Structures are given as structure tokens and as C-alpha cells.
Amino acid sequence: MVAMSEKTTTDQLFELLSSVTDPEIPVLTLQDLGVLRDISIDDGVINVTITPTYAGCPAMQTMRVDIEKALLKAGHQQFNVKESLSPAWSTDWMTPNGREKLRAYGIAPPLKSSCDQSSGGIECPQCNSSEVKRISEFGSTACKALYQCQRCLEPFDYFKCI
Ligand SMILES: [Zn+2]
Known part of the structure; x- marks a missing residue:
């Protein structure tokens, strides 16, 4: 000690x-x-x-x-x-370095919370294609949604922004 x-x-x-x-x-x-x-x-x-x-x-x-x-x-x-619950945590607090690590790990990093997620902007972490399709609102955890890339067909988690 x-x-x-x-x-x-x-x-x-x-x-x-x-x-x-x-x-x-x-x-x-x-x-x-x-x-x-x-x-x-x-x-x-x-x-x-x-x-x-x-x-x-x-x-x-x-x-x-x-x-x-x-x-x-x-x-x-x-x-x-x-x-500390206020201000509430937002995915915007994630550092650029953190976003890059997330992508390298195979999870699409969260978009800025001001973005409309339904209008795209999410990219496949494998091939960077923006032709992706949401398969399920919930991925491996409630914090993520399951997507599939339409180009390389790789399924991936998207870290939902809040
Ligand atoms: Zn892909």
C-alpha cells in the first residue's frame, strides 16, 4: 500500500x-x-x-x-x-481519436447528433461505402444499431448518436 x-x-x-x-x-x-x-x-x-x-x-x-x-x-x-448527469452525455463528446479507433474496430462511429441519421452519412467501417442499409434498430447492444453494407455485404454495428 x-x-x-x-x-x-x-x-x-x-x-x-x-x-x-x-x-x-x-x-x-x-x-x-x-x-x-x-x-x-x-x-x-x-x-x-x-x-x-x-x-x-x-x-x-x-x-x-x-x-x-x-x-x-x-x-x-x-x-x-x-x-454527473447534467449536462447529459452526448456522442459528440467522443474524441476524433476515439471515433477512428471505433472505425478500426469495425463499428461505424456516431454521426454528429445534429445529423439526421435516416438521411445517410453512415459509412461501412470495412470499405467506407455509404451504401448501407439498416437491418435492425438494435445491434449487439441497445447502444448500437445493426447495419449491412450493400457493397461488401459486411454486417456492422453503428454506434448510435445521442
Ligand atoms: Zn462495406
């Missing part, structure tokens, strides 16, 4: 927690998702603020536990992980 030393900074904590990944999409870190909102240290107690992605997403509980585990592993004993 390591007592939190004076040299622990919020920057270091950001770096530590940036490596915590989404339990459903392991290529995405909480930073990529924009879930990690704030870290402060008050009287030796670390306060981490996260904003849940989809309300009621079971992954959120796992994320919280993963954050707590990462803190414990780094020797921190005193911390609070708080959820």
Missing part, C-alpha cells in the same frame, strides 16, 4: 484513468468516450466525476468499478467516484 504522496497531481490521475477502457468496446478508453469529466484532489481525497453514456447502460457500473480498481492498484485509498 502506498500513501498518496504530495506529488500526485490531477494530471497523473487523468493519465492513470485514461487507460481505463469501455467494458463493451475495449479499444475505447473513458477519455476517448468523453466519460471522464473531472478529477480533483481535496484534502487528500480524490474526486472523480464521470458522466454515464447511455442512461441505464449496464456497462456504466463496470466502468465505475474499473476506475476504483485502477485507483486502488495505483495505491490510492481515499476516493469518490461521482456521476
